[in-house]
Amino acid sequence: MSAPAVEVRDLRVRLDGAPILAGVDLTVAAGEWVTVIGPNGAGKSTLLRAVGGLLPAPGAISLFGTPSESLRRxxxxxxxxxxxxSPVVPPGMAVLDYVLLGRTPYIPPLGRESAADLAAAYDVLDRLDLAGFHDRELATLSGGERQRVFLARALAQGATLLLLDEPTSALDIGHQQEVLELVDQLRRAHGLTVLATMHDLSVAGEYADRLVLLADGRVVASGAPRxxxxxxxxxxxxxxxxxxxDGEHGPLVVPVRPEPRTVRAE
Incomplete structure (x- = not known):
């Protein structure tokens, strides 16, 4: 039996002295799509940052069976x-140059990108319908186009685990569907594992195999979207x-106005 793509055990994170995650357990199987949901301040982004190695978590996280802290950068x-x-994009950077940043792990120190690196970048741009955007500056693109470029950089890394932190938060509904459909198609075609955070609960339920609900830094529910x-x-x-x-692909969450409170006259 293969090791899980992500295994988190008793993850505790404090930032500026305040507890953010208070003993989180999480397992993501290889090839699975798991989305973490929860109210603002629940610790969703902190969890993804810890899994991505941006926050120290000694002994708490393993990736594909290897302790996270033993992995070099x-x-x-x-x-x-x-x-x-909201990825930081250097001013004036062209689409191709930005996507090539994803090849950095394969370029020797003081070296330049190889023909194979360029081929990988061109290939992922083609797959994401960005073939005509190579020389365009990111600042000139629409929100949906930029989001596809951000995804292209991640895919150009050739990584098997994608961490998506609110990947559609700034997009309209059409671009949301466009980006998420692309992620799901690539996941199924290439065996990628996806760990995401999302605010839109209906969208989260339609795409994820499993949802994890965080509240006050703890997992309070985990299972199928329904x-x-x-x-x-x-x-x-x-x-x-x-x-x-109940929808065709998952539960649909519809906000409704609460019953008005009766105000008693003095």
Whole structure:
């Protein structure tokens, strides 16, 4: 039996002295899509940063059976690729140059990208329908186009684990579907593993194999979308009034106005 792509055991993270994650356990099987949901401040992005090696977590995280802290930086970059909420893009950078940054783990120190690196970048741009964008500056692209470029850089790394932190938060519904369909197609075609965070609960439930609900730095529910997206759990942890409707690909979460409170006259 192969090792899980991600194994997190009793992960505890404090930032500026404040506890953010308080004993999180999480397992993601190879090839699985797991999405972490939860209210603001639950610790979702912190969890992804720890899995990606951006926060210290000695002894708590293993990637494909290897303790995370034993992976050198270049080794980790060949295993894990991250698409952050708002990646920092150097001013004036062209699409091809940005995507080639994903090949950094394969370029020797003081070396230049090889023909194989260029081929990998061109290939992923073609697969993401960005073939005509090589020389365009990222600043001139639409939100959906930029998001595809961010994804292209991650895929150019050749990593088998994708960490997606709110990958569609700034996109309209059309671009959301476009990006997520691309991720799912590539996952199935190339055996990628996806660990994501999302605010849109209906979208999360439609694409993920499994949802993990975080609240106050702890896992309070984990399972298939229909097991986690329930009116009771969402009312308890989001303090939200919703209706959950069963859809073709997963539960659909519909916000509804709460019953008005009766104000007694003095």
């Amino acid at each position: 270049r080794e980790r970059a060949r295993v894990v690729a991250t698409v952050a909420q 097991e986690v997206l329930t009116e009771r759990l969402l009312a308890e942890h989001y303090r939200a009034s919703v209706r959950v409707v």
